[in-house]
Amino acid sequence: MLTISNLHAAYGKVEVLHGISLDVPKGKVVTLIGSNGAGKTTTMRAISGMIKPKSGSVTLAGKDVTGLDSHRIARAGLAHSPEGRRVFSTMSVTDNLLLGAFPRFTGARAKGNISQDLERALELFPRLKERQHQLAGTLSGGEQQMLAMARAVMLNPEVVLLDEPSMGLAPILVDEVFRIISRLKAEGVTMLLVEQFAAAALNVADYGYVLENGRISLHGPAESLKNDPAVRAAYLGGGQSH
Structure with missing residues (x-):
């Protein structure tokens, strides 16, 4: 449904994404996790046309939308709920x-x-x-x-991009936001989710990608990422169970 292939993106001369590839199948929730500055929001902006990728491709429902203006990508069926609400x-x-x-x-x-x-x-x-x-x-x-x-x-x-939907929210509202994401998933809405709460994101997602310094370092079914020692140590608060 949404396929990102070898995507490079930069702000001026500073390259932030170094050739990332990911796939969001129809009806699935895919999450992109990583620390601050890893390039998560840049990925969302490059997909939705807020910034132009340097190279690589973005394909939405079989249509190449790489580098199109945001409003044209929206018409093609991509909805972006950006970081910071707006x-x-x-x-x-x-x-x-x-x-x-x-x-x-x-x-x-x-x-x-x-x-x-x-x-x-x-x-x-x-x-x-x-x-x-x-x-x-x-x-x-x-x-x-x-x-x-x-x-x-x-x-x-066709696809919803959710960029940090829980940012700055009280814990009770974070729970509410994830309940809504679960309901949207149950209705078959295809989503790419960027989220600081990696444990909550992996609980609702089908598949996950870990972004480090503008590169995908690891990916797999959400369940296996939740149990991966490196992911647990880096993003899930050590060995605690969630």
Whole structure:
């Protein structure tokens, strides 16, 4: 569904990604874990068109989208819930969600039943339902994170990129975010998840990749990565069980 092949990306002359390859099959959740500065967010930005890759390819549902503008990649079916939320603070919750469906209104993506999907998004995120008429800027950080995720789902995308959905959230909201990711997975939503909480990410994912200094150092089924001594030592708090 989403295939990254030998991707190189840089900021100016500083190369951050040194030829990474990964695959996100349809209906699966794949997680990319790694320490700060490993290149996780850069990977997401290079996939979604926020930065242009130097070389390599990004293929979405069989279509080469390498280096296209972000809005064209979104039309092709890639939804990006970026690090740091980025909601439209002066618009209502409902209007933020409808903006997520914008390519469906313009005919760039199959329209489907937008009002039904809006209802479904609000059911999936009950906190948003209670606040659907509030301005997004008045929501708590956790609620804004849920809004960014729900807005991504409103595209009716082929693949959702979730970049650090739990960043800065209280533990109770982190649990809520992962419950929602599990529900989306149960509905067959294909996701690439970048997450600082490696244990939680591996619990919800089917497959994982470990990124170190802009290179994939290890990959495999999430279950086997959870039990890998090197992964446990580096990302799962030593030998503690989770």
